Amino acid sequence: MNIGQAAKASGVSAKMIRYYEQTGLIPKADRRDSGYRDYSDADVHNLRFIRRARDMGFAVAEINDLLSLWRDRSRQSADVKKIAQSHIDELSARITALEQMRGTLQTLVTGCVGDARPDCPIIADLEEPAEDRGSVYKPDGVARLRHQSITKRRVT
Known part of the structure; x- marks a missing residue:
């Protein structure tokens, strides 16, 4: 074909x-x-x-390993399980990071009045350099909330 x-x-x-x-x-x-x-x-x-x-x-590299194991009839299922477990661990870390991003964004959205004024904690948070930020998701998976900053912007 x-x-x-x-x-x-x-x-x-x-x-x-x-x-x-x-x-x-x-x-x-x-x-x-x-x-x-x-x-x-x-x-x-x-x-x-x-x-x-x-x-x-x-990932393609993992699929290559799985294909090799699939073709190898003398394989050990432990080898297949190791690849799958590693993938589960990676997925869990990504899920945690995504949940942290969602939480941070939800807090920022909640802190935004959403009116005709230009003040917006979402924009304020995005414009800060990453090293100065205390609230936004960081690549290491840590998300912290700047309660004072968000509260201060809501009040003004």
Whole structure:
């Protein structure tokens, strides 16, 4: 089947299939005499595996490791579990960071009167250099609230 048919059958776009070939995640497809790529049912099966792993948020490098383990019938399930557990840990950290960002933004939105005046704690917080900020989400996952600043702006 050609790349369009493989894309439709696997749920992976033709552009991503080309990318996966280019990065070595999947082997380059055989070519027909006409030069068009020719994919087998096994190739589509591999693409579906990749699609499912991407849907679960695994990075390309992790998918490569999972594919290697999938193909290795003498694998240990502990190796697969280690990759999945590491991914869960990363997802948990991202969820925590996102919840902290949401909390900070919610506090800033609550502190904003939302009237015709230009004073706005949201803008004030965004304009401060990161090292001076005490309320905004920081890349290390720490979010602190500047209660005094928000309260002061609400009162004025």
